[in-house]
Amino acid sequence: MATSFQINGKAVHSDAPTATPLLWVIREELKLSGTKFGCGTGLCGACMVHVDGKRAFSCQTQVGEVAGKAVTTIEGLSADSSHPVQKAWLAEKVPQCGYCQSGQIMSAVDLIKHNPKPTRAEIVAHMSTNICRCGSYPRIVRAVERAAREA
Amino acid sequence: MTIAIRNAHATDLSRRGFMVGAAGMTFAVGAGLRPAEAARSGDVTLSPWVTISTDDTVAIMSPAAEMGQGSLTSLPLILAEELDADWAKVRVVVAPPNDELYKNPTFGYMYTAGSNAVTSYFKPLRQFGAQVRKVLLANAATHWNVPVAELTTGPNVVIHEKSGRRLTYGEIAAFAEIPVKAPEVAESELKKPEQFRLIGKDVMRVELPSKVNGTAQYAIDVQVPGMLYGAVLRAPVEGSGPDKIDDAKAKSIAGLVQIVPLPYGVGVIALTPWAAFDAKDALKVTWTKTGKAWGFDSEKMLPAFAAAARDLTQATKVWGAQGDTLAAMQAAATVVEADYRNDLVYHAQMEPLNAVASVSAAGDACEVWCGVQSKTIAVTVAATALNVSPDKITYHDMLLGGGFGRRGHRDEEYVHDAVVLSNAVKKPVKMMWTREDDFHNGRFNPLSAHYLRAGFDQAGKLVAFHHRKACDEVTAFQDPVRFARQKGRDGIAYNGLDAPYYEIANRLGEAVPRDTGLRTSSLRGIAHLTNIFAIESFMDELARSRKADPPDFRRDLVKGNARAVHIIETTRRMADWGKKRDGSALGFAYMNYAGTQIALVAEVALDRTSGALRVPNVWVALDPGIAVQPDTILAQTESSIVYGLGFALFERITTENGAVQQSGFYDYHVPRINEIPEMHIELVPTNNHPTGVGQMATPLVAPAIANAVAELTGVRLRETPMTPERVKKALG
Numbered sequence: 001m002a003t004s005f006q007i008n009g010k011a012v013h014s015d016a017p018t019a020t021p022l023l024w025v026i027r028e029e030l031k032l033s034g035t036k037f038g039c040g041t042g043l044c045g046a047c048m049v050h051v052d053g054k055r056a057f058s059c060q061t062q063v064g065e066v067a068g069k070a071v072t073t074i075e076g077l078s079a080d081s082s083h084p085v086q087k088a089w090l091a092e093k094v095p096q097c098g099y100c101q102s103g104q105i106m107s108a109v110d111l112i113k114h115n116p117k118p119t120r121a122e123i124v125a126h127m128s129t130n131i132c133r134c135g136s137y138p139r140i141v142r143a144v145e146r147a148a149r150e151a
Numbered sequence: 152m153t154i155a156i157r158n159a160h161a162t163d164l165s166r167r168g169f170m171v172g173a174a175g176m177t178f179a180v181g182a183g184l185r186p187a188e189a190a191r192s193g194d195v196t197l198s199p200w201v202t203i204s205t206d207d208t209v210a211i212m213s214p215a216a217e218m219g220q221g222s223l224t225s226l227p228l229i230l231a232e233e234l235d236a237d238w239a240k241v242r243v244v245v246a247p248p249n250d251e252l253y254k255n256p257t258f259g260y261m262y263t264a265g266s267n268a269v270t271s272y273f274k275p276l277r278q279f280g281a282q283v284r285k286v287l288l289a290n291a292a293t294h295w296n297v298p299v300a301e302l303t304t305g306p307n308v309v310i311h312e313k314s315g316r317r318l319t320y321g322e323i324a325a326f327a328e329i330p331v332k333a334p335e336v337a338e339s340e341l342k343k344p345e346q347f348r349l350i351g352k353d354v355m356r357v358e359l360p361s362k363v364n365g366t367a368q369y370a371i372d373v374q375v376p377g378m379l380y381g382a383v384l385r386a387p388v389e390g391s392g393p394d395k396i397d398d399a400k401a402k403s404i405a406g407l408v409q410i411v412p413l414p415y416g417v418g419v420i421a422l423t424p425w426a427a428f429d430a431k432d433a434l435k436v437t438w439t440k441t442g443k444a445w446g447f448d449s450e451k452m453l454p455a456f457a458a459a460a461r462d463l464t465q466a467t468k469v470w471g472a473q474g475d476t477l478a479a480m481q482a483a484a485t486v487v488e489a490d491y492r493n494d495l496v497y498h499a500q501m502e503p504l505n506a507v508a509s510v511s512a513a514g515d516a517c518e519v520w521c522g523v524q525s526k527t528i529a530v531t532v533a534a535t536a537l538n539v540s541p542d543k544i545t546y547h548d549m550l551l552g553g554g555f556g557r558r559g560h561r562d563e564e565y566v567h568d569a570v571v572l573s574n575a576v577k578k579p580v581k582m583m584w585t586r587e588d589d590f591h592n593g594r595f596n597p598l599s600a601h602y603l604r605a606g607f608d609q610a611g612k613l614v615a616f617h618h619r620k621a622c623d624e625v626t627a628f629q630d631p632v633r634f635a636r637q638k639g640r641d642g643i644a645y646n647g648l649d650a651p652y653y654e655i656a657n658r659l660g661e662a663v664p665r666d667t668g669l670r671t672s673s674l675r676g677i678a679h680l681t682n683i684f685a686i687e688s689f690m691d692e693l694a695r696s697r698k699a700d701p702p703d704f705r706r707d708l709v710k711g712n713a714r715a716v717h718i719i720e721t722t723r724r725m726a727d728w729g730k731k732r733d734g735s736a737l738g739f740a741y742m743n744y745a746g747t748q749i750a751l752v753a754e755v756a757l758d759r760t761s762g763a764l765r766v767p768n769v770w771v772a773l774d775p776g777i778a779v780q781p782d783t784i785l786a787q788t789e790s791s792i793v794y795g796l797g798f799a800l801f802e803r804i805t806t807e808n809g810a811v812q813q814s815g816f817y818d819y820h821v822p823r824i825n826e827i828p829e830m831h832i833e834l835v836p837t838n839n840h841p842t843g844v845g846q847m848a849t850p851l852v853a854p855a856i857a858n859a860v861a862e863l864t865g866v867r868l869r870e871t872p873m874t875p876e877r878v879k880k881a882l883g
Contacts, residue, residue, distance in 0.1 A: 033372035035365070037371065040586055044501065081360060086363045096786060124825045135791075135793025137793060
């Protein structure tokens, strides 16, 4: 049974069983590899995407659940890394190994979208869904602050 | 114009007349290209490391794995400095697997580990850059018919001041003649630090832009036409294998292609990743009781380790010694002793281990895509799995989603998994471990127990230091080749055991080797992670026993080393060490990590009801010699602190009956953004040879926290991780 939905503004459909994690459909069927597999349990945030404008763990979202909805991945943020959060991420040189950073950025974009001037405490609380094993956390805080300032 | 740097098999290079000297790292340039040929091809390969194109682009090989530490940028930048290249015109090219040309001089093969890349490649890369610059100068001198001594260089340009003439490197490449022998470069001809244009100035890391838009490519991202998906259920204990396999349910999973029994587990191949994972989960396997670790309960066995460490009749391997420690201890006026323990620790790199392999229809060749700390090992692993020669392996270098010591074992077993599955179907296979697999197949920082004692003379001088550590020999498991080469000396488990940088007349570090059969590994901080927890906790206890100030106590033991003294004093000043805090206290730790001077102060607060420790502030000062990329050093230090915090407070693997008990981030706690301290870091570069920066703060975090707790409560914590339960128990 095919599931139809939008990804980064484009209509797509997937023939995967409806219970299949959206993550794997995005990565292996739609070949958008920026969204990462980290834990499969919604505890690391490497798989973070937006569904209808709100962040969601794509490893915990069944593809059937996004039928008719709009999914945004890191690839859909901008064509040229020009989203203010992406620019702030580069300016603060946040990434180390980089593997978690798509998910970090998607979480940060979600925060600023719903709370354009977050406090430091709000940033930390919001971003605590996402693990960075390289410990880029101080730079994540700085980058979110910068993005909020410069957006 | 694109750079046609030869995707450098040694044969390509030798065809162009290169030879590799006996030392491997020196290049001897062969016959060279005729000008016409050079102009036609648009590029001139001036060494196996550098190709200069007629469009003025300079392509430089980068020999290390990139796992977030920045070597992909820092290493070619060192060469570019002496070449006097224009960094904006440099294109970094990942060096192919070729130990002869690109080995790390310390390890003898292409291996990125031990915070060793910059420190080991620094001299040779400067030499190569300077040699290529000399070739360019010589060509310009001939071209203009002027003495070479009248020429200078600026970024990508040779200048003849007298006549005001200039030739870009690209212009020279169009007519360059390459000498038969590489020019000699004396140490005195290299740039002085004050002449550096690139070293010490931050540049954008070359791969960073790809890490904010999803285009960075890790092995797990690879797509190959016709690719299938693989998963592997590995035996819970090393050395065990499947006894009975019930795959009836797995075979009923839609999309299953094949079940592949393996000596150490069972592989499944499917049309989709979800089918592969479902099929793996549906396997019912009983395991042979072969392998040593069956029956090993880590929690129950740690006391036995501690007893062995204390039992002076146990056989040991001397790690490091000076003077006559046993006699000095006997003669000492006062002896202080203590012990410390450490649990198993998991790497938790964010990318679960995986690889993609595509074995040819005849099974006689293979392409592999993988993120590894040693690419030449990956080639060997693939070749060995197929019983073919290494030249039949086409290797594709991928970024690493974290390494931390997990990806450079001699067997690189996740690469092996991909190759054997692909070989079973003769089709491309993306083999992925789930996070649970990554835990269950984990190779951990070993369980260890430490016994330390110290002797003071009548005058109160520390005259004897004795450190015994009971733990598995990690190198024996991780890299038997290296273990044999080092004649059984296990640096991964025991480095720094005798704290050789402390000025103590008699010191003795002894390994008390265990053999549990558990899978073990280097992990960030390596041997120092646990050794420094023991040593720096003990130093704090010794200072307190003498009523000495803890930083003063260390400073007196390194007084012959001005850099060490300076770093201790800097950290003390940064933290405002003497200031009393309300409800919190400070703890201090210092080490000389392979030449890098580093000290750390942690501020710790305690919730007495729960036993939870909180670390509001950490101060670090470090002197790594020349700071090649200062901001990268700061980033690595921040990173090291977070990693050390997890080890100190949270992270704990246990085994029952030899099997790993933890499976995910729900029962293994790594630090999150809401748990980290404010970090205050001072980088104090000096004009000394650069030393490591990738993990130096990690080992200092736990002892600094334990020392702060001692200051705050008078209670000594002796075991990592310092979980709330353990803290409460210690407080009584």
